[in-house]
Amino acid sequence: MESVIVVGGGLAGLRAVEALRSQGYTGNLTLVGAEVHEPYDRPPLSKSVLTGESTDTALPADWEHLRCALRLGERAEALRLHGDRPGGILETTAGALEFDGLVVATGGTPIRLPGEGPQHVVRTVDDVRGLRDSLREGARLVIVGAGWIGAEVATVAAGKGCRVTVLEAADTPLAGAIGPELGELTARWYAEAGVELRCGVKVASVDRGGLLLVGGEFVAADAVVTGIGVRPETDWLADSGLDVGRGVVVDASLRTSRPEVVAAGDCAAWWSDRYGRRLLVEHWDTALNAPAVAASSLLGQDAVYDPVPYFWSEQFGRMVQYAGHHPAAERMVFRGSPDGPDWAVLWLSGDRLVALLTVDRPRDMVQGRRLIENATALDTDLAVDPGVALRNAVRRGTGPGTGSA
Numbered sequence: 001m002e003s004v005i006v007v008g009g010g011l012a013g014l015r016a017v018e019a020l021r022s023q024g025y026t027g028n029l030t031l032v033g034a035e036v037h038e039p040y041d042r043p044p045l046s047k048s049v050l051t052g053e054s055t056d057t058a059l060p061a062d063w064e065h066l067r068c069a070l071r072l073g074e075r076a077e078a079l080r081l082h083g084d085r086p087g088g089i090l091e092t093t094a095g096a097l098e099f100d101g102l103v104v105a106t107g108g109t110p111i112r113l114p115g116e117g118p119q120h121v122v123r124t125v126d127d128v129r130g131l132r133d134s135l136r137e138g139a140r141l142v143i144v145g146a147g148w149i150g151a152e153v154a155t156v157a158a159g160k161g162c163r164v165t166v167l168e169a170a171d172t173p174l175a176g177a178i179g180p181e182l183g184e185l186t187a188r189w190y191a192e193a194g195v196e197l198r199c200g201v202k203v204a205s206v207d208r209g210g211l212l213l214v215g216g217e218f219v220a221a222d223a224v225v226t227g228i229g230v231r232p233e234t235d236w237l238a239d240s241g242l243d244v245g246r247g248v249v250v251d252a253s254l255r256t257s258r259p260e261v262v263a264a265g266d267c268a269a270w271w272s273d274r275y276g277r278r279l280l281v282e283h284w285d286t287a288l289n290a291p292a293v294a295a296s297s298l299l300g301q302d303a304v305y306d307p308v309p310y311f312w313s314e315q316f317g318r319m320v321q322y323a324g325h326h327p328a329a330e331r332m333v334f335r336g337s338p339d340g341p342d343w344a345v346l347w348l349s350g351d352r353l354v355a356l357l358t359v360d361r362p363r364d365m366v367q368g369r370r371l372i373e374n375a376t377a378l379d380t381d382l383a384v385d386p387g388v389a390l391r392n393a394v395r396r397g398t399g400p401g402t403g404s405a
């Protein structure tokens with residue numbers, strides 16, 4: 001391979017460039033990124049950047065050392081793959097580029113609501129700088145969507161003295177992500193922070209001065225934030241012949257149907273043997289770790305990406321962390337009381353831990369991730385006791401965690 005293009009200048013794009021070089025690729029390397037900024041970290045955007053505590057989240061990178069040509073402010077518009085040989089042509093807003101190998105790392109785009117009124121989304125550093133200026137004391141802020149982003153923005157806005165209302169179409173926050181029973185437990189956090197949460201409310205449109213709800217009610221707002229999810233940024237692949245559904249369809253090695261095209265990060269839907277299904281995980285850990293596998297695959301090595309998915313969220317003064325994949329779990333048990341300051345939820349299949357949610361219990365998360373990865377059997381009576389370290393709740397003689405703390 002003499003020329004590789006990485007499309008997308010986010011965390012996954014940068015990590016792909018670094019991995020290609022560290023794994024011995026010596027040919028031409030180009031990164032094409034639609035944003036004018038060099039790759040930066042997104043998690044702080046809805047946290048310390050929105051509060052104003054930090055301004056710069058640039059990811060450290062030595063482009064000269066990486067011998068990577070940076071083409072920023074340039075958007076990929078179409079992909080034409082050769083029919084008779086590997087490689088193809090990438091059409092961008094600045095022209096056409098030939099390649100032998102391609103990494104798709106174009107992430108996701110926030111979904112917007114219909115309507116002519118102004119609405120903020122929270123995806124880029126420029127989005128957040130614009131929103132930050134609207135978070136003035138006493139301002140009426142309406143956030144649509146009580147998901148991870150909505151909760152984090154509500155936290156910051158309430159802290160700045162805004163009058164915050166969150167509108168959620170489902171009956172509880174986070175119903176899709178962690179289920180309504182647990183989602184309901186987070187509703188009280190909104191109330192404690194002085195945030196009005198209205199569930200079961202559907203927005204028809206964002207108009208000047210507020211939002212029109214389905215049913216005719218008008219909710220006045222000085223600023224509106226739409227946090228209803230993202231869709232993978234794959235429109236530019238529409239005529240490429242690649243399989244694109246909700247995300248670029250890739251195998252367990254992150255290869256598309258064309259081995260010289262791989263995908264990683266928020267835009268990639270990969271096959272997981274661990275879970276027996278395709279996963280698309282729009283979280284930081286995936287963008288951090290999947291590109292190394294994508295790079296190996298592109299360079300013809302055998303590599304598989306099959307992690308226990310992980311993410312975190314900081315909301316209403318709490319650190320919420322999740323690992324695993326719970327839809328196929330047989331049962332869910334609490335570890336500690338959700339009325340207390342810190343607690344966790346274990347999802348089990350038989351006596352194996354398959355997923356874990358923790359609220360202000362980071363040590364449980366560190367230990368639990370290992371137990372999930374190793375499919376270790378737990379003694380449930382011990383595991384539900386928050387006074388027993390999770391690694392000491394291992395069923396005797398069944399796993400690496402057996403033994404004392």
Ligand SMILES: Cc1cc2nc3c(=O)[nH]c(=O)nc-3n(C[C@H](O)[C@H](O)[C@H](O)COP(=O)(O)OP(=O)(O)OC[C@H]3O[C@@H](n4cnc5c(N)ncnc54)[C@H](O)[C@@H]3O)c2cc1C
Nearest residue numbers: 008010011012034042043076107265266282283284287311
């Ligand atoms: C505000 C915010 C807070 C978050 N907080 C957390 C958190 O607390 N915990 C957690 O686990 N995860 C969090 N995440 C998720 C995490 O940041 C993402 O999963 C991660 O950034 C995905 O990286 P990526 O490189 O795949 O995609 P992106 O970061 O979306 O990068 C893709 C890049 O590709 C560019 N691009 C798109 N289309 C094209 C094109 N056609 N041509 C060229 N370039 C293109 C985009 O402009 C973008 O710069 C957060 C995300 C956001 C937005």
